[in-house]
Amino acid sequence: MKINIVKQEGKYMEMEFSGEGHTLLNLLQDSLLEDKNVEMAGYSKPHPLMDRSNLFIRLRRGERHLDTIKKAVANADGKLDEFLADFEKSLAETVS
Secondary structure, three states, rough: EEEEEEEOOOOOEEEEEEEHHHHHHHHHHHHHHHHEEEEEEEEEEOOOOOOEEEEEEEEOOOHHHHHHHHHHHHHHHHHHHHHHHHHHHHHHHHHO
C-alpha cells in the first residue's frame, strides 16, 4: 500500500491509497463516521481498472486528520477482533 496526501486545507484532507479498494476504505469510512469530530468521510474509486482510491475527510474542529484516521484504524481493528471472536464461537457451537 502506498499513501499520498493529495490535499490538506484546514479541516479538509484528501488522501490517495494505491493498492487498496472498497474493502479497506469502506471499513475505514464507517469507523471515521463514528467519530463525533468527523463532519464528513467518504471515499471513491475513480475506475475499477485503476489501482487507487481516494479518501476524503472533513473535521468539525481542529486539523489533526492523521490522528483521527489512526484512531479510526484502531477502532476498525477492534471491530475485526470482535468479529473474529464471535465467528469462532459460533463456528464452535455449530460444529459441536
